[in-house]
Amino acid sequence: MPSTFDTVANIISETCDIPRDTIKPESHAINDLGIDSLDFLDIAFAIDKAFGIKMPLEQWTQEVNDGKATTEQYFQLNNLCTRIDELVAAKGA
């Protein structure tokens, strides 16, 4: 079974046509990979479907806009994968 990171990296690679080997756990989706908000909707859609979750993008964006969180907390891939794992665990609880 692929890791959360592998699944997410494959989704990003296929959705945004980014070479898979350039996508690292420490990559920032926006700053390093250049993914814009519209492309991120496609990624979110694929992640939601793949993991059976609903990523709270609005809440994350609001927290960033309000200065309560940094973009790294949600959009650096290793952190994003941690959030996904938490959402999957919460769903199964």
Place this chain on the structure above:
Amino acid sequence: MNLEHFQLIDRIVDLDLAQQTIRTEARVPTASTIFEGHFPGYPLMPGVLLIEAMAQTSGWLLVALNSFKRMPFLAAAKDAKLRTFVTPGQKLAITAHLDHDGSGYAMTNAKIKCAGKLICDAALTFRVLDFPNPEMAKDMRDVAARIGLKVEVPADG
């Protein structure tokens, strides 16, 4: 269908919130300034307006699913196929269903048939936001009432 005012849906035929589907209908007007340029002597319904009709149908579904509290804005059209010409006077049957309800966005699949024949289809992405102002929310409720969209609107909606 009022092309000049971008109001493309004449009537809600059926709305099923449980199944997350909607059916609408619209008749292409026999005369419009748009046909004077598209095209002189050979009037055709512009393909972008067919996509808009699918978007508006999807939009009413999303407005209803959000109980008139949020507004969908078209963000992307994928795999849009315009399969045949649509001419003035034709009656269109438009359907949409919710593919995914995301956080702040939604995906639908929509299609238009004319006399039972599929003429176009697309996968549409919307950003779903709070209404930018009360006037827009009221206007949407007014249009909804006119085209027969029956959804209980919350008092604070």
